[in-house]
Amino acid sequence: MDVARSELFETGTPVACASCQARHGVVCGALSNGQLRELNRHSLRRKVEAGCEIIAQGSESSFYSNIMRGVVKLCKMMQDGRQQIVGLQFAPDFVGRPFVRESTLSAEAATDAEICVFPRNLIDRMISETPELQRRLHDQALKELDAAREWMLTLGRRTAGEKVASLLYLIATHAEPQTATSTAFDLPLSRAEIADFLGMTIETVSRQMTRLRKSGVIRIENFRHIIVPDMDELERMISA
Amino acid sequence: MDVARSELFETGTPVACASCQARHGVVCGALSNGQLRELNRHSLRRKVEAGCEIIAQGSESSFYSNIMRGVVKLCKMMQDGRQQIVGLQFAPDFVGRPFVRESTLSAEAATDAEICVFPRNLIDRMISETPELQRRLHDQALKELDAAREWMLTLGRRTAGEKVASLLYLIATHAEPQTATSTAFDLPLSRAEIADFLGMTIETVSRQMTRLRKSGVIRIENFRHIIVPDMDELERMISA
């Protein structure tokens, strides 16, 4: 499943920045036309399939990327195999860690995804030359910090039922298409991944999902597709 | 116990930047002599006692501060009273959240402490004028993010015994004075606070502490003072 780091640079298609949805995102939105042209020449757009490891825990990575489509999970693993997902990133988030050489976590495509890969040293140079880029990356780091701390509350103090509701709520509010009250989306995570995100077992995840289903808070189609008839109802399950 | 925000500005003693231990810290280390003089004129040094709330969850705060002495805990509280400590800050850390008006967490002195209080708008201006300051704050945000994610692993996937060992290890490695192998320190947190940091109950915390004591990994004097004869031994309890 893994993709060697070099391979990520060797394959892929050229980038069309002008028509890119991330043109005004965290990174590219901070760049001048000249910078963007330079970045364009050295970047590649790549499809990665679900399960593909983009950055490996404990390794040095020589690139950053933008998520163009799909969901990426950030994982920390212990030697004995216990695993914790510590964050999810959605398009058009930026993935990578300025300043630090070695990653303390792995980033892995949770769904089939598309990423736009940048050489690390090029971006590092642009950060040092572009205060606005620095500001935006700083701002994203603070948002991720808030999200991490919010999830610490979920991990430490919420019950199994509240945890699953929190996860569904998180995904529902980050998935794209929503009608007025009702919301539908595909879960980007398997039951095992949900368990690793919530710090519990797949059996408990499954039981809590059927509890939510039987109480009418959600409908489940084909294991992965979730319909939330009333988001307020779901929100109430969290006791935020 | 709480200190009104305005009060934090009204009382306190002038700052002596030249001889200050935080002179080369995250914030002040990035400033020119001129900036430092200006900051000096508008800052105050204050003692705060254990339990004093420095920033309240859900409120706007009009200042930032440096911790000069003591330990500050960052807490998130649910309406029903459940609480989770999401981080500890040690001297000479910076406390505050640039860019964001309303705090999603509270900051409270865990021990008697001393802080150096800066007006928010002054620092915000200096951030926009000083790329080096921005870089350092960005760097600190990334360090806090790493720490938060590391703790997510502890909350989600470690056992009660491993959790307590993790906490002792965290504090031991942040407390100042250490000899070659053996380490001694005062716990900055009560059993109740430890429980809120580890997502468990005080009884379980207490039981795990006595387990560690009886197995010789730690010695406990006067509830708060901890001696770790062999840090490697403690580290082994974590199964990092």
Place this chain on the structure above:
DNA sequence: ATCTCTGTTTGATCTAGATCAAACCATACC
């Protein structure tokens, strides 16, 4: 259509940690 194979649900049982309750122990105050 049948047979994997992998992910999911459901059921039965067990246990780590929570809860309930009491004893303990410093410190401060009368």
Place this chain on the structure above:
DNA sequence: GGTATGGTTTGATCTAGATCAAACAGAGAT
């Protein structure tokens, strides 16, 4: 000295969630 007081430990019991085990369901492959 006694005696409140707040934090801490220890003990007895309970339970939410883990573990063990089996059935189930969809997607490919033959």
